Amino acid sequence: MQNWPLTITAILQHACGVNGDRTVTTADGDSRYRTISYRELGAQAGRLAHALRGLGAERDDRVGTFMWNNTEHLVAYLAVPAMGAVLHTLNIRLSPEQIAYIANEAEDRIIIADASVAGLLAPVLPLLQTVHTVIVVGDGDVSALTGVTVLRADELLSAQPTEYEWPEIDENSAAAMCYTSGTTGNPKGVVYSHRSSYLHALSTCTANALDVSCGDTVLPIVPMFHANAWGLPYAALMAGANLVMPDRFMDGTSLIDLIESQRPTVAGAVPTIWNDVMHCLEKSPGHDISSLRLVACGGSAVPLSLMRTFQERYGVCIQQAWGMTETSPLATVAKPLPGVTEERQWQMRVSQGRPMCGVEVRVVDDEGHPLPNDDVAVGELEIRGPWITGAYYLGRDAEKFDSGWLRTGDVGRIDPQGYVTLTDRAKDVIKSGGEWISSVELENHLIAHPAVLEAAVVGVPDERWQERPLAVVVLHDGALAEPAELREFLADKVVRWWLPERWTFVAQVPRTSVGKYDKKTIRARHADGAYEVVFL
């Protein structure tokens, strides 16, 4: 068979060739949108590659991006890997110190940044050791960006030719990198190869995954600055689906306007976003979001109530998927099997899903021995496959790898048909009297109570039991609920010794940069006595 490497370049050429008429549209705010074809996108990628080469970018040099989901970010997604450099997406929601740590470790040379986030980038610049140039996309004041060469993308690119002689690339060479969100310890770099990105996108387009075709319009709300927007941009380009980008307009109202006007068929975002959309739709009825045939949802467990509401009230299927920065990220997809009862379908849909072909998963006990896929045995999830990282950048945290398998740090069980149910992060499991309590299961049950908007459960020290659960609850505006009532609500859903005695009510739950509950902070605040805790 021919030696035809699996590369981002191949995706670029397929997208700008036979799919050249398809389009990418970006929100400009106030219901305004701008659209270009994939053919024009390819021309922009050619211009950017010339510009970067002119600025000294060479093979394997890291080019950072500090951008929302928009057309210009997509141009960088194509140009940087296809020219042989490495796309390094920087998470704009991290602290300046974290961003600088990451850019310095990765030795980024050039950063492409949206003008709208210049204010977030400015405090980072004095901390950077290797960046010499920032290319600013869009209008806006950039006088705060000092200490580096600052160029305007418009001026820089307009002078460049649109055709670039894309080099031949080894499919195993680095295409992109992204750092983990660093909820435990320092962020760690994950390097994606051309091969892994290609196989991940191809697998995303299969019928068992997100089934992306040339008939789709894909809306990645999940940020392109973290875990490749779940690979949706590359999958859409590969399939010849149109893309719609929200840029920074990600509040519920803006998203509903975008959905009604651009009619995407596939979207991806964390549950919080869909929660916002749902509340907006409830407050302001009469909107139509039924163009969406499939909403991929992950990042944290998707509540059953959210899935049911979208299905029954808006005709939209929310499909849970699971993965992490280290897994490119799509690894399992909760598509139900045919020919099962409705109850079993919902069981499958609330699980984290089953592995795509190419991904192998197993749960192991404390000694690393594989446990049976019987939906009962609980252990740490391990994973391997062609788009699963085999090592962190610079060999950090080598103990996360177990003879070819990645130790995910997630705890759960697997059923005989391969559906994975994650019950906790290994570090968030509550160890009570020698047994494990799943914080996530308690949270899922609590969120189903009509008065509860959000709920986080963490383990706190307990003299008798070692640890006991603390429930941190946010109530809906104007809603009232006593701890005793919530405890009673849980009583027929979990075993008796799981029921929390400690309750606290707060205005909001602290979250990490990627929108997950920040349990480290919650535990710390409790230790500080910052929360008023009710004991039952």
Place this chain on the structure above:
Amino acid sequence: MQNWPLTITAILQHACGVNGDRTVTTADGDSRYRTISYRELGAQAGRLAHALRGLGAERDDRVGTFMWNNTEHLVAYLAVPAMGAVLHTLNIRLSPEQIAYIANEAEDRIIIADASVAGLLAPVLPLLQTVHTVIVVGDGDVSALTGVTVLRADELLSAQPTEYEWPEIDENSAAAMCYTSGTTGNPKGVVYSHRSSYLHALSTCTANALDVSCGDTVLPIVPMFHANAWGLPYAALMAGANLVMPDRFMDGTSLIDLIESQRPTVAGAVPTIWNDVMHCLEKSPGHDISSLRLVACGGSAVPLSLMRTFQERYGVCIQQAWGMTETSPLATVAKPLPGVTEERQWQMRVSQGRPMCGVEVRVVDDEGHPLPNDDVAVGELEIRGPWITGAYYLGRDAEKFDSGWLRTGDVGRIDPQGYVTLTDRAKDVIKSGGEWISSVELENHLIAHPAVLEAAVVGVPDERWQERPLAVVVLHDGALAEPAELREFLADKVVRWWLPERWTFVAQVPRTSVGKYDKKTIRARHADGAYEVVFL
């Protein structure tokens, strides 16, 4: 990223693991069917691998199959490549001399054969130089099989353990091989790697291709003994779709029974088969084949009338696809783009389709210069990609390869959206007065005439014009049509100078072993004067 090779072994393990409950069903004739799960299929594959190793099969040894589409053939599809040997599917429809030529060149050691085709294998055996053992599957008299060790599969396998320690395999090593049908010159061997088979199956499962999911039941009617049944078996195993196999019961009535009882959703077969099914349905109405959501059809151009009839009368979408033994085979798929007029949709559907991501196509002129994709420029189609062969076995016919591209021997044009329209085989193009006449276009128009069952058009020598078309026509039972009437029927469909002056009516058109019109024979018969030709 992890080093995780793309192998048939991975497909086997995914199929027998999370998809272990899915089933393969084979027709036993007289409306009887037998079914086993993929878990049992995996156990059978383990047994076969042990048995083959016991018979001396080692890495890279070729193991031939001489079988219909059935469960046992599927076991060989998995066991032989996964143990590191090479699956060599032998085409039971070739002459004994051709089969022997192929098996000798490939140096097959062992052949697995259905008892039902022992009669076809017997005359081959005396001509074989390297085969030492034939394993016979199923009951039936095998006394004609002499000169080799003959073993019964049932006895051989029942003694073996079901678990086999599948070896680690380099994804670029050989998994299978198949010979071209040899309509021009000697058959040539195409060697499929594990990687090419995996990528082909994965791409087949994407939404733009056949969209095979765990909700499907796949019916490969196209033979597993040629071009891997278009990759449908591996795609179904990968997706966790059920499989239904027709074995040797491929007449229209048997297929309709199979479709009604097993309710496949996806099927693949050449147009002739669907033509038979259509005529059966017309003769015996009241059958329901609407379980089929998608019928992949290729091997020769699919008449528009056939697609329309299936769509309008039976609610079944026939989707044309194109490929060849050398291309694994799926290369282009005629799925229409969304948002186009119905007329344009049908134009897309009657084309050979557009390339799947991973496949690149171009047309080149006589000097090998690429021509534009403008749907006008006509040239030879060249193709490349990760499942396109880079060389024939033993380096035969090296002139078929043009600096990394395979020269397909097909002539056609490509439109700006990538849809390929093949107008002829390079060798079948009719060169008349310095211009080209497409035999295939004339055939497609002729077949639309109500009196015409089949039509083949070949170029025959002409003193004035160098070549002129001869139309070879088979009429429906009892139908009548004069050449003048058929010529008149064509007059508003093609340019005037394409209209054939030479017509002949025959009982059937000679076909090759894979069911294509055998134009070499047709031309030869005409030279012999075996046909009575009417001149207009």
